[in-house]
Amino acid sequence: MLTILFDGVAYGMLLFVLACGLAVTLGLMNFVNLAHGAFAMTGGYVTTVLLNDWHVPFLMALPIAFLATAMLGLLLERTLYVRLYTCGHLDQVLFSIGIVFMSVAAVTYFMGSQQQSFQLPAFLQGRFELELLSVGRYRALVVAMGVAILIILQVILMKTSFGSRLRAAVDDRRVARGLGISVGPIFSLTFAIGSGLAGLGGALGVEIVGLDPNFPLKFMIYFLIVVTVGGTSGLIGPFLASLLLGIADVAGKYYLPDTGSFAIYTLMIVVLLMRPQGLLSKAQ
Amino acid sequence: MHPAIQMTGRSRNTSFLVEQSRSGLAELAVWTILLLAMFLAPGRHQLLSEIAIVALFVLSLDLIMGYAGIVSLGQAAFFGVGAYSAGLVAIYVTSDPVIGLLVSAAAAGLVGFATSFLVLRGSDLTRLMVTIGVTSLLGEIANKATGITGGADGLQGISIGPLLGLIPFDLYGTTAYGYSLAILFLGIVLARRIVGSSFGLSLRAIRDNQLRASAVGIPVNARLVAIYTISSVYAGVAGALMAQTTQFVSLDVFDFHRSADALLMLVIGGTGYLYGGIIGAGVFKLIQSVLSDATPQYWHFWLGLLLVVLVQVGRTRVIRSIANLLGLGPRQISPQANDAKMSQPR
Numbered sequence: 001m002l003t004i005l006f007d008g009v010a011y012g013m014l015l016f017v018l019a020c021g022l023a024v025t026l027g028l029m030n031f032v033n034l035a036h037g038a039f040a041m042t043g044g045y046v047t048t049v050l051l052n053d054w055h056v057p058f059l060m061a062l063p064i065a066f067l068a069t070a071m072l073g074l075l076l077e078r079t080l081y082v083r084l085y086t087c088g089h090l091d092q093v094l095f096s097i098g099i100v101f102m103s104v105a106a107v108t109y110f111m112g113s114q115q116q117s118f119q120l121p122a123f124l125q126g127r128f129e130l131e132l133l134s135v136g137r138y139r140a141l142v143v144a145m146g147v148a149i150l151i152i153l154q155v156i157l158m159k160t161s162f163g164s165r166l167r168a169a170v171d172d173r174r175v176a177r178g179l180g181i182s183v184g185p186i187f188s189l190t191f192a193i194g195s196g197l198a199g200l201g202g203a204l205g206v207e208i209v210g211l212d213p214n215f216p217l218k219f220m221i222y223f224l225i226v227v228t229v230g231g232t233s234g235l236i237g238p239f240l241a242s243l244l245l246g247i248a249d250v251a252g253k254y255y256l257p258d259t260g261s262f263a264i265y266t267l268m269i270v271v272l273l274m275r276p277q278g279l280l281s282k283a284q
Numbered sequence: 285m286h287p288a289i290q291m292t293g294r295s296r297n298t299s300f301l302v303e304q305s306r307s308g309l310a311e312l313a314v315w316t317i318l319l320l321a322m323f324l325a326p327g328r329h330q331l332l333s334e335i336a337i338v339a340l341f342v343l344s345l346d347l348i349m350g351y352a353g354i355v356s357l358g359q360a361a362f363f364g365v366g367a368y369s370a371g372l373v374a375i376y377v378t379s380d381p382v383i384g385l386l387v388s389a390a391a392a393g394l395v396g397f398a399t400s401f402l403v404l405r406g407s408d409l410t411r412l413m414v415t416i417g418v419t420s421l422l423g424e425i426a427n428k429a430t431g432i433t434g435g436a437d438g439l440q441g442i443s444i445g446p447l448l449g450l451i452p453f454d455l456y457g458t459t460a461y462g463y464s465l466a467i468l469f470l471g472i473v474l475a476r477r478i479v480g481s482s483f484g485l486s487l488r489a490i491r492d493n494q495l496r497a498s499a500v501g502i503p504v505n506a507r508l509v510a511i512y513t514i515s516s517v518y519a520g521v522a523g524a525l526m527a528q529t530t531q532f533v534s535l536d537v538f539d540f541h542r543s544a545d546a547l548l549m550l551v552i553g554g555t556g557y558l559y560g561g562i563i564g565a566g567v568f569k570l571i572q573s574v575l576s577d578a579t580p581q582y583w584h585f586w587l588g589l590l591l592v593v594l595v596q597v598g599r600t601r602v603i604r605s606i607a608n609l610l611g612l613g614p615r616q617i618s619p620q621a622n623d624a625k626m627s628q629p630r
Binding site: 026032080083084087089090091093094095097098099100101102103104105106108109217221224225228262265266268269272273276277 | 355402405407408409410412413414416417418420421424428540544547548551581582583584585587588589590591592594595596
């Protein structure tokens with residue numbers, strides 16, 4: 001019972017790490033980026049290549065995956081995404097679906113369509129056996145990283161001058177620009193960090209949810225549920241939504257295997273009907 | 285905003301309406317091509333019939349997106365309901381295709397009416413998610429109700445009687461193409477009446493500015509419910525046609541890909557002038573067959589590249605210049621007002 005709850009929490013944390021970048025780009029910058037999963041997939045593949053072909057230690061591979069994906073995000077943001085901030089949502093949807101199609105085909109071409117996997121280092125294998133529950137070491141690491149990332153992001157967003165400049169730029173970019181805030185670089189950096197976190201999530205997720213070229217399509221709906229249900233006003237909402245989704249998904253699959261995904265979609269529709277702006281936001 | 289909407293005086297208003305519902309030379313050309321294809325491409329009737337069905341499906345999306353400004357990624361829900369209803373009618377009730385079509389239209393319309401209340405609230409993103417969610421739910425129901433739908437094996441044993449009791453369906457898809465084309469024609473004629481009426485104009489007003497539309501006394505929610513239901517009937521008919529002409533229904537009618545592809549086709553063909561569906565479906569299927577012949581495994585890459593380029597260059601610009609070339613003219617292509625509404629000034 002508690003073990004299932006913990007697995008659900010770990011899965012939720014993984015979803016949060018994967019989706020928190022999207023919570024920033026979609027939630028705050030109001031850019032409908034369906035290609036977020038493509039960045040996560042990039043991180044996953046970078047990690048598998050590093051571990052399997054280059055024999056880089058796992059804990060070293062994670063920051064590299066983060067940086068590599070962030071660089072890719074920065075590159076794409078500067079060249080392509082930057083023109084679309086002012087476009088309508090439909091253009092953004094089409095553009096990012098295009099990116100998804102391209103990434104899926106490109107990864108299939110270079111890496112093949114089979115499932116990827118790697119060997120975890122010994123100290124992350126096995127479980128802690130506590131009195132009531134047994135905790136997988138790897139999942140414990142994921143939970144710890146999820147909490148750490150939430151705290152770091154929340155501090156950056158709320159306490160630093162970068163965070164306040166970002167929030168200003170998001171609320172009204174013309175006025176922010178008028179006040180001397182350089183909106184472009186701020187958005188680029190934010191986008192890069194968001195992509196990097198997706199890459200980190202993809203790297204962490206290989207062990208839990210697997211990795212194959214269809215990853216961006218398979219998990220697109222999950223990311224979007226996290227952000228829409230969580231609301232677009234901050235990071236706490238998406239965090240709670242990821243936990244809810246993770247627990248509901250794991251518990252649903254375990255206790256009611258026949259109606260597992262049923263519960264999630266019903267839950268999403270009900271929440272969106274009750275609170276169209278998301279869980280935590282005030283009704284408008 | 286269209287200049288004619290600001291005009292006063294009854295005669296000028298009505299002349300605008302008449303102009304809206306008149307058929308142009310380009311339209312005639314489109315139908316001539318589609319009819320000629322019946323005779324000029326005898327080996328391709330299967331593909332052509334598929335294009336006609338998909339065109340009707342995209343038309344259903346155009347009705348809500350191009351005219352009422354409701355963004356949806358869940359149009360496949362009604363396609364699927366229509367397809368399964370047609371299949372079940374053929375198995376358990378009657379093999380007459382027209383009756384099956386009518387029943388499916390009613391079933392899809394009912395589901396559309398019931399779910400239309402879900403898309404009234406919230407932003408574009410909420411609507412996208414809710415429509416995706418509804419489609420996934422219906423897909424799950426079809427997947428689990430194996431006793432009725434056959435589950436993952438699909439609905440088998442559909443046999444369709446001759447059309448109007450006279451013309452049997454053949455192996456080469458000739459009857460299927462004629463049937464689908466006739467229904468598509470009826471659909472377009474009806475859709476023209478709808479969007480050219482004052483009802484259609486009020487929809488465009490809602491699309492351009494919901495607040496102002498309600499301020500001038502348009503019952504916004506009732507109109508949106510109505511057009512959403514009409515659109516779901518169209519999608520249901522398309523699904524029924526698919527089930528009847530292929531005599532098979534499987535779970536992939538509820539696929540996310542189906543809704544996404546319809547959106548792409550509509551964008552390739554252009555929103556808000558009814559023929560975007562036909563043009564988009566034709567171009568899309570053409571690209572698909574050329575690319576998947578060249579690189580069967582990776583054709584999605586080139587499709588993605590096409591989309592990225594299309595958006596980066598400016599989709600309205602591309603589509604409008606092509607439409608001008610074809611003579612469909614700027615009169616019939618409405619400006620991308622729903623984009624203008626959502627975007628901020630540069």
